[in-house]
Amino acid sequence: MQGVMSQEIKRLIRPELAGLEPYVPIHPFEVVSRRLGRPPEQIVKLDANENPYGPSPRAVEAIVRYPWLHIYPDPQSTELREALADYLGVPADRILVGNGADELIDLIGRLVLSPGDAMLDCPPTFGMYALCAAVNGAHLISVPRRPDFSLDVDAIERLAEGQPAGGCDRPKLLFLCSPNNPDGGLLPAADLERLLRLPLLVVVDEAYIEFARPGASFVPWVAHHPNLAVLRTFSKWAGLGGLRVGYGVFPPAIAEQLWKIKPPYNVNVAGSRAALASLADREYLLSNVARLVAERERLYAELARFPFLEPVPGSQSNFVLCRVLDRDARQLKLDLEEQGVLVRHFAKPGVDNCLRISVGRPEQTDALVEALCAMV
Numbered sequence: 136m137q138g139v140m141s142q143e144i145k146r147l148i149r150p151e152l153a154g155l156e157p158y159v160p161i162h163p164f165e166v167v168s169r170r171l172g173r174p175p176e177q178i179v180k181l182d183a184n185e186n187p188y189g190p191s192p193r194a195v196e197a198i199v200r201y202p203w204l205h206i207y208p209d210p211q212s213t214e215l216r217e218a219l220a221d222y223l224g225v226p227a228d229r230i231l232v233g234n235g236a237d238e239l240i241d242l243i244g245r246l247v248l249s250p251g252d253a254m255l256d257c258p259p260t261f262g263m264y265a266l267c268a269a270v271n272g273a274h275l276i277s278v279p280r281r282p283d284f285s286l287d288v289d290a291i292e293r294l295a296e297g298q299p300a301g302g303c304d305r306p307k308l309l310f311l312c313s314p315n316n317p318d319g320g321l322l323p324a325a326d327l328e329r330l331l332r333l334p335l336l337v338v339v340d341e342a343y344i345e346f347a348r349p350g351a352s353f354v355p356w357v358a359h360h361p362n363l364a365v366l367r368t369f370s371k372w373a374g375l376g377g378l379r380v381g382y383g384v385f386p387p388a389i390a391e392q393l394w395k396i397k398p399p400y401n402v403n404v405a406g407s408r409a410a411l412a413s414l415a416d417r418e419y420l421l422s423n424v425a426r427l428v429a430e431r432e433r434l435y436a437e438l439a440r441f442p443f444l445e446p447v448p449g450s451q452s453n454f455v456l457c458r459v460l461d462r463d464a465r466q467l468k469l470d471l472e473e474q475g476v477l478v479r480h481f482a483k484p485g486v487d488n489c490l491r492i493s494v495g496r497p498e499q500t501d502a503l504v505e506a507l508c509a510m511v
């Protein structure tokens with residue numbers, strides 16, 4: 136009986152989703168702490184590009200003092216969008232706020248992709264873009280990056296301009312990431328210029344742009360390109376990963392449509408208040424960003440001293456990608472975990488046998504280096 140029931144239920148699920156690989160869960164920090172038998176403050180968490188300095192104290196205070204937790208949030212995030220307009224120098228009506236940048240990726244996919252449509256990504260890159268194609272029943276065309284992580288613009292152009300192939304139409308959507316997760320490299324302006332001539336929507340994910348050299352953002356370009364959207368988040372630079380606040384800058388024709396499909400209460404009041412307070416306290420937050428940028432350079436230099444590690448130079452983000460030579464990166468990750476140091480392991484094309492290490496506080500770099508020294 137049980138078997139028949141579950142078969143019946145399975146029949147109701149969209150077949151393209153039923154075949155999806157299950158999501159590999161990221162264990163809550165408390166669970167990791169229990170498993171390793173270490174209190175959270177003794178775990179060096181360098182696996183998710185979180186901000187080790189945490190949020191602005193003013194962001195925390197803003198939540199605690201907010202008197203209307205029992206009232207639904209403003210569906211239009213009016214106050215936050217106005218503050219963001221001021222921060223970015225773009226009109227507020229081009230900005231949409233989401234439950235993290237992740238929600239905006241999801242909404243863009245739902246807006247653009249019908250089942251059977253094609254979408255492009257350039258791996259190795261952030262995994263949410265591929266998921267976005269899958270949940271919409273879209274055909275994902277991956278255009279791998281070169282060994283130095285630069286984009287194969289010629290190949291993207293051929294695919295976007297060429298004849299429909301493989302039973303699907305021209306791709307409608309291209310996700311790019313700058314700085315790219317996991318290598319930390321920036322998207323060259325000349326590449327984006329070429330890609331914006333293609334007949335598709337280009338989304339540039341700038342989740343880590345605050346860690347990059349000044350002037351690297353493409354937000355100012357949105358005003359001149361009807362097919363460019365730029366995504367940002369408070370998760371990394373402002374230390375609000377747990378509160379889920381991201382935003383995007385969109386051309387008017389896209390923004391107008393996104394408003395229709397956005398869940399009305401997607402941004403909660405705690406996140407909204409914290410984001411506003413973060414913008415008001417950005418001098419403090421950006422001083423932490425500056426510390427992380429300096430520490431990134433030290434982390435890179437420290438990693439480069441180990442003969443079995445080959446860090447990728449030039450990260451403009453808050454992490455360093457590292458090739459592991461002559462030993463198994465997965466085992467190295469597990470050995471580090473035993474020492475209370477968490478890093479991210481990759482075993483995918485382009486980043487096979489690699490670790491991605493987030494930039495932490497100086498003492499966290501020291502703990503990592505000490506653990507690595509024990510493994511030489």
Ligand SMILES: *Cc1c(COP(=O)(O)O)cnc(C)c1O
Pocket residue numbers: 234235236237238261312316340342367368369370376379380381
């Ligand atoms: C962390 C990350 C995000 C997620 O941002 P949220 O606002 O926390 O959803 C988006 N894009 C990239 C490339 C990321 O690494």
